[in-house]
Amino acid sequence: QVHLVESGGGLVQAGGSLRLSCADSGGTFTYYTMGWFRQAPGKEREFVAAISRSGSTTSSADSVKGRFTISRDNAKNTAYLQMNSLKPEDTAVYYCAAVKFRWTTSHNEYNYWGQGTQVTVSS
Numbered sequence: 001q002v003h004l005v006e007s008g009g010g011l012v013q014a015g016g017s018l019r020l021s022c023a024d025s026g027g028t029f030t031y032y033t034m035g036w037f038r039q040a041p042g043k044e045r046e047f048v049a050a051i052s053r054s055g056s057t058t059s060s061a062d063s064v065k066g067r068f069t070i071s072r073d074n075a076k077n078t079a080y081l082q083m084n085s086l087k088p089e090d091t092a093v094y095y096c097a098a099v100k101f102r103w104t105t106s107h108n109e110y111n112y113w114g115q116g117t118q119v120t121v122s123s
Contacts, residue, residue, distance in 0.1 A: 002027035002098050002112040009094060009117030012086055016121070020081040022096030022114055030054075033099050034072055034079040037107050038092035038119075047105045048094070049081060059105055064090075086121045094119050 003026035008019050022034065035050040049060040049070035058070050067086075072079040079096055094117050097110035104110070 002032065004096050004098060004112055004114035006094065006096050006114040006117040009119045011120045011122065014086060014088055014121055014123050016086050017082070017084045018086065018119060020083070020094055020096070020117060020119075022079040022081075024077045024079075024098065027098070027112075029072075029077040030074050031100050032112075033103055034070075035097045035099070035105065035107070035110055036070060036079075036081045036094060037097060037110075038090075038094045039116075040092040043092075045095070045107050047107060050103075050105050051079065052103060053101075057103070083119070086119075088121045088123045090119060091121050092119060093117065 005023050007021050036048040037045050039045040051058045051070045055072050067084050069082040096114045098112040099110045
């Protein structure tokens with residue numbers, strides 16, 4: 001059973017950087033496409049980035065392209081989201097998620113979710 005735990009959130013000034021980590025302690029990590037999503041107060045959960053099982057394929061939302069990078073280390077059962085040039089509009093709870101044997105960027109198709117980590121970007 002997949003068990004995802006995010007870390008690395010916090011408060012940062014606009015223009016700063018954070019790296020989020022998502023560790024899986026329960027499943028066979030290489031079976032899962034990993035995704036990052038975020039949800040700001042009063043808004044729907046939105047796709048941020050996804051990475052394929054091998055790490056060879058990635059996708060990211062237009063709003064974060066060129067600023068955020070998703071990666072994974074299968075030997076450490078961990079996915080990462082490097083966030084640079086952060087903006088106040090990036091403020092949200094960030095969630096990592098996993099889906100087995102499928103490539104998708106739709107949050108409805110992800111089966112396993114972490115508890116979320118708060119990212120706050122001050123102006």
